[in-house]
Amino acid sequence: MYISRLSIKNYRIFKDFTIKLKPLTLIIGENNVGKSNLLDCIGLIFGQEVSYFKRRVLEVADFNYDVVTTFKKEILDFNIPPDKILFPEITISVDLTEWDDDQETVIADWYSTPDFRIATLTYVFAPHAKFERINEIVQQREFIENYKKDPTTQDFDSLPESAQLDLINFPVSKYHYNIYGGSGTNTIAGGYHLNQLRFELLDALRDACSELVASHNNKLLFRILNAKDEAEYQDLKSQLVGLQKAVDENKSLQDIKEGISKQLDKISLVTDETSNLVNLIFTLPDVSDLLKKISLIYGDNPVKIERNGTGRNNLLFISLVLSYIEDVTRAQSAYFRIVGIEEPESHLHPNLQDHLAHNIETLIKVEGKQDLRKDIQLLITSHSTHITTKVNFENTVVLYKKDGHVQSHYILDGFSATAKGQRQVKYLNKYLDAVNTNLFYSSKIILVEGISEKLLIPKFFEMLTGHSVERSGCAVINVNGLAFSYFLEIIRNGYFQKCLVLTDRDSDTKTEDRADNLAANYAGSAEIHVGITIDTTFEKDLIAANAKGLGRAILLQVIAEVRPNSGKALVGALGTNDIVVADYFSLIEEYKSEFAYCLLLQLESGSTGFSIPTYIVTGLNSL
Structure with a gap:
């Protein structure tokens, strides 16, 4: 399965944009043309991390600037009836196709074509149903009229247009999001089914060094280690059982226990019936606590991750994520994953860039075959001409601006x-x-x-x-x-x-x-x-x-x-x-x-x- 079409309306740089996607797509183009925003859009639908749940509640800055400006200008134009003014909405829609039998059990409620060959998911950020839109416009216009009448304020007509528009409030607090399945907005996509389709993003500003140490729940290495069933790590805990005896027999720990007991005798009442003897007990850690003590090392003469060069750590980081994605036997394995890699060339010299790009396509192929895997789609953004020349041009799409709008071309x-x-x-x-x-x-x-x-x-x-x-x-x-x-x-x-x-x-x-x-x-x-x-x-x-x-x-x-x-x-x-x-x-x-x-x-x-x-x-x- 893969996303064959992505449509974006009114989100950031994209006013009305549609692009075809392939199982492997290299997205190139000059800076600030929307490559990162495109991946963010996919995350708004498929992202399962806590950060994406928070991101789905958008801000005014997430709306296309021209759309917001037009909306405010219409409010300032009193000749336009309030019921004719449309509140901007952000919609992000994806088409899924070529699924296998297992994946079909997940997407079966989202068919959008009569032949049942396309399933559609749509993220919509719009005013909630109870929001009184006309009343909002009337109140905004009343505010402007009062502003014009107030002798203590600057003359409205003398203000630059940008200042006039700033006086209009965009009611983003009245907006909420939904993710719909199918061709319309009648079916809410259930969280259980969405959870089977995941988006993994290696962003351009990734901190490879910190992610390669499993010290916290949100670190990549910990999430990969913790994805296995806990039963598979039980043998680690068995190695710690003998530590209680070692604690009891350790001379330094015995001295500490005796010192505490003596001080307790001094400050306790003689009528206390409880014993003032104390002991130290070793509590077996949970599996997750054990995993947090693990970090990666690399090479024949291993050194700590932070001593590696940033280029080497970047390669380790990419390898770590891809090994996680490729392991379909792990616990909580998803039916389908979209992997977004921003600027894989970061910190890599040209030869390494060439080698990485030359082997990228193998990541989504069935091992030993030319067939593409059904459970992974790989989307890569890059500024590297070395990456560009090594990936098949059939899979390379360039984003560019034409008359102020983002266009795409394979x-x-x-x-x-x-x-x-x-x-x-x-x-x-x-x-x-x-x-x-x-x-x-x-x-x-x-x-x-x-x-x-x-x-x-x-x-x-x-x-x-x-x-x-x-x-x-x-x-x-x-x-x-x-x-x-x-x-x-x-x-x-x-x-x-x-x-x-x-x-x-x-x-x-x-x-x-x-x-x-x-x-x-x-x-x-x-x-x-x-x-x-x-x-x-x-x-x-x-x-x-x-x-x-x-x-x-x-x-x-x-x-x-x-x-x-x-x-x-x-x-x-x-x-x-x-x-x-x-x-x-x-x-x-x-x-x-x-x-x-x-x-x-x-x-x-x-x-x-x-x-x-x-x-x-x-x-x-x-x-």
Whole structure:
């Protein structure tokens, strides 16, 4: 069984959001796009820890900001009748599918389709039935009217809009939550059945060191040890039975007992009939008390957990949780678990990240087989390009913002099953490496076809905008040749981020129509802009744009460094004349990367007067 669909309305960053999920789903995207909030939503339905029971009673800050703002504005608009104003509600809905026979006994009351193949659970946070909604709005408006009339308060109309909205109260104390089963809100999902479906979260701020010591009831190691039946630990208690005899015979303890008895004799009445003899008794601890004395050690030369590096403890922590989840023989085993792992790459160097990601899929497979387990669903969020490249792209979904709303797109969605489509997929699997996958963590994308553009475009971007590509959330991706269409298909198929292609015209070559055909093919996509050189190549446009003036001086400095002999000869022959594009280009045609790097260094020293080719300026302005 697994969650096949998650729908979220009005919760935090999500206003109206739906995403398909798979038995293994890697969720990627830039910061603050909703990856952690998505996992929190699942916890509101399936979380069985005490912290989740408390979290289900939400706060105003848990509502989508725009929804709350709209609600307050409607109250301030006295032209809207009170009965037409809707109080915002948070709803989180999941579809479950592909269950086995045992799991069906749990979800049978939650069918939501006529063919009984989908079961639905919905968390709803809404005003309770007895809440007088119209009366609440009337009272709020009366308060505003009185505020306007009160001579001691600041003039309402002179207040900024934010201050006016702050005067409106959002009655979150009148809200409560329910979890419903099925297609409507008629059936409350029973606690007993919900308890058979659990959510385990390894959050990004996990304290691995403290969780690996079973010192308290809420520590992960204790919960794992305590999940076994107590009878399986009875042999531990049997080892302690002989301790009472040892207590009685210990000389130091005997001295302490005698000292207490002597003092008791001194302060007791002579008429007391009770004996003043005291003894010390050893009370056998409960199994849980024994378990709290256990902690993990690691390695051939074991040391305490707190002496380990944070990366090693992070791996131990992940292994501990996954071993707990995989053990279906333990006491109180659930029928189904969703495991959320936030940023598994925390504190791990790139090689360990690669190794971890390469083996992630085995965690949800039946041992020794390719079949997926029915009792576990694994959801991973990550910022690591190493993790991204090792997990199958079919299971990788990127979250991004479009017009202020969060959208989702599986990387390989939209590619056809034809030979061409499969060829495109194979190419992406090969070339979406740890560098190029950076495009999924960016809000703007620039695709270039060679190392020269890769070096210089970021500098041109900075010269034009006044800040770096990194600050703008922009990724510059070198597609290594003519493979733009493979990357652009991702954009056109649903990853609707602004994308600029900078390509050579390649005039008088076998591929002279390639650039124009590329531009024509993607002309219908509002997100894609194809910029084409005027001359044959990027370098020729660059030379032509700076054949005279201050840019000319910079280019002449560069050619003298890149080609010390022939370059200096060119400079001497030019005198004060403009640079001849063909002559200059002939000297750098076989030294393009050296030319680009040297030019970059010159521009870092000073770029005043250097002209950026028009097609690049137009393209950068389109982002």
